[in-house]
Amino acid sequence: xKIFIAGATGRVAKCVIENLTADGHTVYCCSRHxxxxxxxxxxxxxxxxxHFNKNEMAEIIKDTxxxxxxxxxxxxxxxxxxxxxxxxLMQACExxxxxxFIILSSIFALEPEKWAEEKSLxxxxxxxxxxxxxxxxxxxxxxxxxxxxxxSVLKEEEGxxxxxxDPDHDGSNPIPDVARVLSSVLTMENTFKKxxxxxxxxxxxxxALSNI
Ligand SMILES: NC(=O)c1ccc[n+]([C@@H]2O[C@H](COP(=O)([O-])OP(=O)(O)OC[C@H]3O[C@@H](n4cnc5c(N)ncnc54)[C@H](OP(=O)(O)O)[C@@H]3O)[C@@H](O)[C@H]2O)c1
Numbered sequence: 001x002k003i004f005i006a007g008a009t010g011r012v013a014k015c016v017i018e019n020l021t022a023d024g025h026t027v028y029c030c031s032r033h034x035x036x037x038x039x040x041x042x043x044x045x046x047x048x049x050x051h052f053n054k055n056e057m058a059e060i061i062k063d064t065x066x067x068x069x070x071x072x073x074x075x076x077x078x079x080x081x082x083x084x085x086x087x088x089l090m091q092a093c094e095x096x097x098x099x100x101f102i103i104l105s106s107i108f109a110l111e112p113e114k115w116a117e118e119k120s121l122x123x124x125x126x127x128x129x130x131x132x133x134x135x136x137x138x139x140x141x142x143x144x145x146x147x148x149x150x151x152s153v154l155k156e157e158e159g160x161x162x163x164x165x166d167p168d169h170d171g172s173n174p175i176p177d178v179a180r181v182l183s184s185v186l187t188m189e190n191t192f193k194k195x196x197x198x199x200x201x202x203x204x205x206x207x208a209l210s211n212i
Contacts, residue, residue: 001186004028004064006048006089007071009036012104012154015179016070017043023183028064050085057092066100066186067093069134078130086134090142100192101144102182106131107152107170107197110139120153120170135195145192147185151178152199164201165208171199180205188212 003020007013008029017027021042029037030048037045048060050071061067069089073081086103093101108114108121109131115121121128138146152171159176181198184205185191190212201208 001025001065002028002063003066003068003186004030004046004061005068005070006030006050006085007069007104008045009033010070010072011156011175012179012182013068013070015176016068016182019179019183020186025186028061030060050081050089052088054088054091054095057089058095061089061092061098062096064098066102067098068182069101069103070182072104075124075127078126082127082130083133087137090138090144093144094142099145100186101138101142101146102185103134103138103146103148104178104182105135105148105150105195107150107167107199109135109150110148110195118170139193139195147191147193148195149178149182149185150195150197151181154178160200161205162200162202163198163205163208164203165212166197167199167201173198173200177205181209184209 003025005013009031020027026042028044028046030046032049034045034047039045069086109128115128135148151173155172155174157174159174
């Protein structure tokens with residue numbers, strides 16, 4: 001497949017791109033710093049800014065089969081990047097008929113009642129409002145075949161390949177495990193129109209995903 005990735009220079013995206021290219025896909029790696037990326041047979045760097053308007057995005061993504069939103073502003077531009085940037089990309093997909101949309105969100109982003117309860121979420125309400133805005137739009141305002149991945153705290157650790165899906169509380173997960181979940185769900189129809197919360201656990205990723 002031809003796959004578009006917004007946020008391609010990010011920590012999670014780098015692992016996702018490795019997985020997708022290893023699976024034989026061609027990845028359009030989109031970033032404001034596309035010049036920093038090396039073009040290969042399967043990696044195509046593309047200049048892209050989530051501040052672009054919907055029509056500009058549509059023109060860039062129109063020849064791809066699936067879109068990943070793996071970008072984020074680290075709290076610096078929540079409204080235009082994490083919230084509206086994601087929504088414009090969803091609208092651009094609908095405009096050009098791309099149905100598959102996978103978004104990297106954050107645990108409990110669609111459950112505001114948890115934001116005060118979970119210690120790790122208490123100081124990131126603005127971030128969660130932006131993620132809620134994007135996730136909620138995807139679920140309620142689009143007809144896309146979406147999958148929303150909501151991981152716990154990202155850790156720069158070696159992956160274990162073992163996760164827990166739909167935990168009651170926050171936790172953490174190595175970045176390679178989150179990336180493996182993101183790349184695995186691409187063609188798994190049982191994950192379409194699903195929100196998947198995750199943290200490290202004791203179920204192999206493939207088994208955990210096939211049970212969704
Ligand atoms: N940190 C955590 O513990 C945690 C937990 C759960 C979920 N998450 C989510 O996971 C996401 C990814 O994390 P990460 O660590 O991989 O991110 P990261 O390393 O900070 O990378 C963020 C990416 O977003 C891109 N970006 C930022 N602003 C942009 C814009 N205006 N237009 C286009 N691209 C833009 C950057 O690309 P360029 O600068 O190259 O354009 C970069 O590739 C986070 O954003 C967050 O929503 C994080």
